[in-house]
Amino acid sequence: MSLRVNDLRVHYRTLKGEVKALDGVSFTMADGEILGLAGESGCGKTTLGKSLIRMDGRMRHAGGTVELDGRNLPVGDDRAMNAFRFHEVSLIPQYSMSAMNPTRRIGKMIGELLRSRGVTLDTAELHHRIDLVGLPREVLSRYPIELSGGMKQRMVMVISTLLDPSLLIADEITSALDVSTQKAVVKAMLGFRDNGFVKSMIFITHDLALTSNLADTVMIMYAGKLAEKAPADKVVKAPRHPYTQLLINSLPEIGVRYDQRKLAGIPGSPPSLLNPPKGCRFRDRCPIAGGECAEEPPVAEIEPDHFVACWKA
């Protein structure tokens, strides 16, 4: 097992109290696995990604452990995490458009970054990786402003994986890109995994169709908790959690037209995480909720590798 997250709880400190953005999430990832993490805004997917590499000042580690390659990852300790950052865990941020230093040529910036980590630059390896993502080598002598959005995104991918991290977290990296650029970025991500530059990958997105094309396993989160986790084709073809089912049914696909089949959204909105209600958090929006849903459903493995948190599944 490459990554083992056990009952991780991360809270945001606000003036009104603690927002329980991540409220007891457990999962494991195998070597070479790509995990797609999906859910509505505010479901805790970005919080989960961030807490595995760096918690910002508002976040508090409220419990739970993370184990990476058999070693305990001190997620709550900002200083101790420094030894792991980029060497073991790396991140491609959501706004990689602004992730590069605008006043340095990209090649020089990469040299400076590596020096700050005490590593010398292997130019041949860098060129090899730039070729792999389909960029011309001249980008190294250009400024970030001279690159298009998709090129910058791919350049940041190369930079964040230069130290061959074990775990790569990609947070909404394709949301701002066009479909054809999106495809190129996703293909490059798969290439990185197949070449062994990264061992496993968490791909955070709200685009289920894209995730199902890239990820081996898809994990759906709802209101700070795990709703369903299963191999990608299971989630798409035979989802068991009512939330996943409604979510899949609300996606327009090419081939679906309004006048032939009217899709429906999910009525209502997720509960406030300041004082989340007891029991199943999807209860108020769920079409099949019953009396037992007042108790919180445990995450159960209903088939091998298919985890669902629902009494009715």
Added chain:
Amino acid sequence: MLKVDNVTKVYKVGTFGGRTMTAVDTVSFDVRPGEVVSLIGESGSGKSTIGKMILGLTPVTSGSITVDGVPIQPGKDYYRTVQGVFQDPFSCYNPVFKADRVFALIKESYYPSVPDAEWTERVRSAIQDVRLNPDEVLGKFPHQLSGGQLQRLLIARALLLDLKLLIADEITSMLDASTRIDVLNLLAELKARGLGVLYVTHDLSLGHYLAERTVVLRRGTIVEMGLTSKVFDDPLHPYTRQLLSAVPRLHAPWDDIEPPATCLYHERGGVGGLLEADPGHYVACAQLSDC
């Protein structure tokens, strides 16, 4: 109703506007009453510029835009019939005021003589028309409402006017999957009122779900235009084919279509004028027969 005729937009760029950039290049299409037309293109294809020109937010360099045969004249009378809704619902509201202030502003500038009681009734029925519960959304601040609710309130605001044409510029890209479809269904329902909708988007599956006709833009020119079923099921232009093949699908893996090496569009961008391949199905490709 809306007729965009050979419209070109040239932006001045660079220091002191020394260079020019053609964002929209001789584009012509029309939107009929009771019809949703989707304008699909990647970033930089000029789709938002077209929306802005129709709304009179930016002047046209050459060509003409007419609504019901009358050249557009931005002003109160024009905005009574043509309105736009944009991508980010959160920045359309002033966070200091309650969200329903947008309705009060409409009354102030367009219907000052309508009595308050009647106006409240009109607002409530417009909110019901966009499938919201007036008691849930009135009197709330923007941060207390979800993105989907705010977006639908903006559509309700447009419906209070004598609306004929709605320009919907990427109105669902900031919304979650669970609420996005409600806004789309709403747009489809507006057709029944005889409203024309120009739906600007980069998401092909949303355009396909909603629109009767589709216009595919590339670098400011139309590459393909026609009935949605024709454009999506039988795409003729290699760019449209490539675009369609790049759309991630839930139940099928990506198919790999690379642009053919000999394709003229690939070398020089758009080619020449539009050819009518089938009745009402236009395509800009010199090599129609070969690829």
